[in-house]
Amino acid sequence: MTRRHNTVLLALALCAVGTTPVLAQSDPHAGHADHASHAEHMQAAADTKPAAGSLWATDAPLRQGMRQLREATMVLEHYEMGHLDNSQRDAAVSKIDAAIADMFANCKLDAQADAALHELLAKFMAGAKAARDGAFTKVELAAMQAALTKYPSLFDDADWNAVGH
Numbered sequence: 001m002t003r004r005h006n007t008v009l010l011a012l013a014l015c016a017v018g019t020t021p022v023l024a025q026s027d028p029h030a031g032h033a034d035h036a037s038h039a040e041h042m043q044a045a046a047d048t049k050p051a052a053g054s055l056w057a058t059d060a061p062l063r064q065g066m067r068q069l070r071e072a073t074m075v076l077e078h079y080e081m082g083h084l085d086n087s088q089r090d091a092a093v094s095k096i097d098a099a100i101a102d103m104f105a106n107c108k109l110d111a112q113a114d115a116a117l118h119e120l121l122a123k124f125m126a127g128a129k130a131a132r133d134g135a136f137t138k139v140e141l142a143a144m145q146a147a148l149t150k151y152p153s154l155f156d157d158a159d160w161n162a163v164g165h
Contacts (some may be wrong), residue, residue: 049116052147054120055156061106061121063157066148068099076131080145089131096128116154123147 046076050056056064077090078084100121111119127140 013110049087050113050154056109056116058155058157059106059108061103062109062117062155063159065099065107066151066155066157066160068095069150071097072096073124073127073141073148076127076136076144077141079131080136080138089136090112091120093128096124100124109140113155120147120151 006144021116027133072092075084075088075095079089079092103117107114107117121145127144128134130140151157
């Protein structure tokens, strides 16, 4: 991601789901005026798919971040079922925040792949916010799980489905 593009998409994502402690360090409206509206950006992200028969390339920060999101989602699944306490929930939320912040800072993707990634990350940001607010339900969990399911249909991550990853 380019630095300017990264800032704009971060601002759009923050506008969509509210700020999180890890990501709230930049002005969510910086650079927003000279780009498409939030609704247009979200529609573009929803329509973004790789060319037929291909997947978008990944880089190490994306692959690592998605694995961290998967691990945190698994923890939140146990939390939602009542098997874990709030401190374990908070640790999972912190892991989500850190993974997303790292991907925003370090992923180098083309614009279309980046838009598709932001569509996925928005689900985790919304789930983390709901968990922080004490309002995490099966609805947020299902959205996060759907994003994890969609990831390998968009991105070339050969080890995603490997046992133990």
